[in-house]
Amino acid sequence: xxxxxxxxxxxxxxxxxxxxxxxxxxxxxxxxxxxxxxxxxxxxxxxxxxxxxxxxxxxxxxxxxxxxxxxxxxxxxxxxxxxxxxxxxxxxxxxxxxxxxxxxxxxxxxxxxxxxxxxxxxxxxxxxxxxxxxxxxxxxxxxxxxxxxxxxxxxxxxxxxxxxxxxxxxxxxxxxxxxxxxxxxxxxxxxxxxxxxxxxxxxxxxxxxxxxxxxxxxxxxxxxxxxxxxxxxx
Amino acid sequence: xxxxxxxxxxxxxxxxxxxxxxxxxxxxxxxxxxxxxxxxxxxxxxxxxxxxxxxxxxxxxxxxxxxxxxxxxxxxxxxxxxxxxxxxxxxxxxxxxxxxxxxxxxxxxxxxxxxxxxxxxxxxxxxxxxxxxxxxxxxxxxxxxxxxxxxxxxxxxxxxxxxxxxxxxxxxxxxxxxxxxxxxxxxxxxxxxxxxxxxxxxxxxxxxxxxxxxxxxxxxxxxxxxxxxxxxxxxxxxxxxxxxxxxxxxxxxxxxxxxxxxxxxxxxxxxxx
Numbered sequence: 001x002x003x004x005x006x007x008x009x010x011x012x013x014x015x016x017x018x019x020x021x022x023x024x025x026x027x028x029x030x031x032x033x034x035x036x037x038x039x040x041x042x043x044x045x046x047x048x049x050x051x052x053x054x055x056x057x058x059x060x061x062x063x064x065x066x067x068x069x070x071x072x073x074x075x076x077x078x079x080x081x082x083x084x085x086x087x088x089x090x091x092x093x094x095x096x097x098x099x100x101x102x103x104x105x106x107x108x109x110x111x112x113x114x115x116x117x118x119x120x121x122x123x124x125x126x127x128x129x130x131x132x133x134x135x136x137x138x139x140x141x142x143x144x145x146x147x148x149x150x151x152x153x154x155x156x157x158x159x160x161x162x163x164x165x166x167x168x169x170x171x172x173x174x175x176x177x178x179x180x181x182x183x184x185x186x187x188x189x190x191x192x193x194x195x196x197x198x199x200x201x202x203x204x205x206x207x208x209x210x211x212x213x214x215x216x217x218x219x220x221x222x223x224x225x226x227x228x229x230x231x232x233x234x
Numbered sequence: 235x236x237x238x239x240x241x242x243x244x245x246x247x248x249x250x251x252x253x254x255x256x257x258x259x260x261x262x263x264x265x266x267x268x269x270x271x272x273x274x275x276x277x278x279x280x281x282x283x284x285x286x287x288x289x290x291x292x293x294x295x296x297x298x299x300x301x302x303x304x305x306x307x308x309x310x311x312x313x314x315x316x317x318x319x320x321x322x323x324x325x326x327x328x329x330x331x332x333x334x335x336x337x338x339x340x341x342x343x344x345x346x347x348x349x350x351x352x353x354x355x356x357x358x359x360x361x362x363x364x365x366x367x368x369x370x371x372x373x374x375x376x377x378x379x380x381x382x383x384x385x386x387x388x389x390x391x392x393x394x395x396x397x398x399x400x401x402x403x404x405x406x407x408x409x410x411x412x413x414x415x416x417x418x419x420x421x422x423x424x425x426x427x428x429x430x431x432x433x434x435x436x437x438x439x440x441x442x443x444x445x446x447x448x449x450x451x452x453x454x455x456x457x458x459x460x461x462x463x464x465x466x467x468x469x470x471x472x473x474x475x476x477x478x479x480x481x482x483x484x485x486x487x488x489x490x491x492x493x494x495x496x497x498x499x500x501x502x503x504x505x506x507x
Contacts, residue, residue, distance in 0.1 A: 087305035087463060095465070097306055098260065098291065179291045181260075194292075197410025198269055199417070199435030 007205025011213075014206050025207075026214060029187040032100050032174070033167040036107035037115075041160050044112045048119025048159075049145040049152075052127045063120065069113035074106075078173030081106045085177065098179040103187070106173040111163035118162055122155030123148045157226060161219060168215055188214070258287040259470040260307040262298035264378055265409045266336070267311060267453070270428030270497050272490050276478075279486060284473055294377030294408065302326055302456065305463030309471040313453045314378035327456040333478050334487050334498040335452045338382060340443040341413075341430055342368075342422040350422070356446040357390045364392055367401040369421035373412050374404025378451075383424045386448065413439075426451060428497040453498075478502065 014022055051063060083089050085097040085105075096102045126148055134144045149156065171189035178185035180194060188211045195204035267273055273290060280288055291301065295312040302310045303326050311333065312318060318330045340350060340359055348368040353359035363370055364387075372394070373380035387394045394402065403421065405412040409429045416423035417437035425433075430441065455478055457471035477483055484500035491497065 087465065088303075092305075098289070179289075181289045181291060184289055196414070197265070197408055199410060199414060199433045201435060 003201045003205060006202040008209060010202050011206035011209040015210065022207075022210070024183065025186055025188055025191055026210065028100065028185070029168065029189075029211075029214070030218070032103045032187060033107065033164060036104045036111060036167050037160055037164045039104070040108045040112040040115050040163055041156075043108070044115030044163075045119045045149055045156055045159070046145060047112075047116045048121075049123045049148050051116075051120045052123040052148065053141060053144050063117075066113050066120070067117050070117050072110055072113060074110055074170050074172035075176070077106055077109050078176035081109065081173065081177045097177065098181060098185060100178070100185060102177040103174040103185060106177045107167045107170065110170060110173060111167050114166055115159045115163045118159035119152075119156055122152050122159065126152045126155075154226075157222065161222065164218065165215065168218075169211065257285060257470060258289060259309065259467045259474065260289045260291060261474070262291045262293055262301045262307045262310045262312075264295050264298065264312055264453075265292055266313075266379070266426040266429045268292040269410055269432055270490075271432055271492070272428070272487065272498060275486060275490055276483065279483070280474065280477060283482075284477055286470055286474065288474065294373075294375050295379075295381070296376035302458050305458060305466055307458065308467045309455060309457045309474065311453060311455050312378055313451050314381050315452060315454070317378075317381070318454055318456060321456060326459055326462055328459050330454040330456050331475055331479060331502065332452055332454050333502050334484075334500045335450060336427050336498045337444060337451055338379065338424055338449040339427050339430060339441050340422060341416065341425055341439050342442045343420045344438045344440045346440075346442055348422070351442045353443060356386060356443060356448055359443050360386055360390045360392070363422050364390070364397075367398070369419050370402050371412055371416035371419065371421045371423045372402065372404045373409065374406040375408065377408070379409060379424065379426060382451070386424075389448075428492075431492045431495060431497065452501075 051059070051066070081102065082097065084091050085094070085102055086092055087097070096105070130144075130148065130151070134147065139147070169189060171193055174185075174187060175190050175193065178187070178190065180186050180190040186194075188207055192204050192207045192211070195201075195207065263273065268290060269292075277288055277290075280286055291298075291307060293301065295314045295317065298307075298310045298312050299314075299317055299321055301307045302321065303324075318327075321327050322330060340356065342348070342350065348359075348362045348366045350359035350362050353362065372383060384394055403415065403419065405415045407415070409425060410433065412423060413425060413429065413433050414435055415421070417435050417439055420438055422442075423439075427444070455475055457468060457475060458466045460466055460468040479502035484502055487498050487500040488496070
């Protein structure tokens with residue numbers, strides 16, 4: 001119990017002392033996760049919409065697999081990306097292992113199925129409403145997908161935020177592919193793992209509270225930019 | 235859509251900026267080197283003297299050797315002589331250079347249920363733990379410390395494979411995480427002295443046994459052979475080796491202390507083996 005109180009206190013001390021190392025870690029956490037969320041959204045949202053409007057043979061199976069991949073174990077993703085990017089692996093020449101880019105790649109793989117699944121769910125419901133209208137207007141598939149994405153944007157925001165939530169708190173994969181190198185690939189979660197290993201629970205908890213605060217701030221910021229939860233908006 | 239592209243471009247620039255242009259190299263080190271705090275003393279000096287950014291990957295000896303084999307790091311600093319010699323003989327390194335040593339200690343519950351503190355040798359201490367089946371936390375992660383522990387059990391005529399999980403708990407994690415496990419279970423554990431002294435969650439644990447010459451723990455530096463991996467920064471790795479064995483670095487290592495206790499004893503010499 002004492003550790004938790006002490007952790008909260010040192011979290012405040014850390015933030016108000018404007019510790020340069022802390023801000024470097026926070027910035028990298030945001031940089032890696034936001035990049036991953038944007039890339040995964042660009043891949044996942046159209047994928048979800050495409051699955052909603054198209055009928056093909058293995059549709060049910062594809063959707064089942066996509067849903068199952070939401071639970072992809074990060075450690076396994078990390079290991080596979082590590083083997084791919086290792087010098088003795090197929091993409092070794094790119095020299096990407098132990099860089100922020102490698103961490104982005106791992107996170108994109110982890111959160112794309114999540115964003116695609118939630119997008120698919122939302123767009124499928126909307127498609128049920130829009131089906132007759134869009135068909136009668138003689139729209140192309142591309143136009144249908146774009147319309148659905150546009151009108152489902154609030155639900156798609158939720159999909160992105162779910163992806164952000166999973167990525168910002170993720171440690172297993174980025175520890176393996178990033179290596180937790182000081183001033184290069186150390187992010188909040190790997191720093192927490194490191195401090196826990198040193199038995200410095202208060203400091204680890206302080207970083208944990210910073211991480212939670214960061215997640216709240218990002219969510220609030222996105223809601224306020226997109227003007228959701230306001231009187232005239234839904 | 236335009237906004238999305240702009241955001242993407244911005245993030246891409248951020249990502250590119252993340253890569254530094256100064257001379258840099260990657261060094262895989264064992265947890266004890268980093269956890270002890272010695273790296274915080276040495277790295278700034280290396281930066282000052284060699285203008286070299288040494289990026290540390292803190293892993294167990296087993297994984298460090300693996301990273302060296304794959305060419306994912308430029309050099310390694312580890313402590314498991316047998317494995318290091320194998321690394322050299324397979325051509326992954328050119329030579330091993332001894333840098334410093336510290337020692338392993340046996341940590342255990344304050345009241346010492348197996349009464350190991352009066353033991354003459356570490357082997358008899360381990361035997362007492364096995365006979366009384368007192369809780370013992372093992373690294374279980376193929377690290378240098380784990381290999382050392384296994385070799386000591388072997389000398390004691392015991393086979394850890396056959397130990398019952400009711401008292402012998404293989405944590406499968408790093409030194410710090412295993413110390414946390416031992417602290418939580420109030421178990422015996424073998425740790426390197428540096429990690430123990432720096433450890434912040436000692437709980438009811440106490441240093442019970444040390445000083446047996448068998449517990450001597452030699453650290454060695456190995457550059458990855460550029461003939462195996464032409465991309466490794468062999469020049470930087472050699473420069474770092476020269477620096478680590480220099481009088482200045484050896485003095486820094488010897489003077490590093492926590493609570494007045496010296497952690498590492500430098501013993502680099504001109505001999506390259």
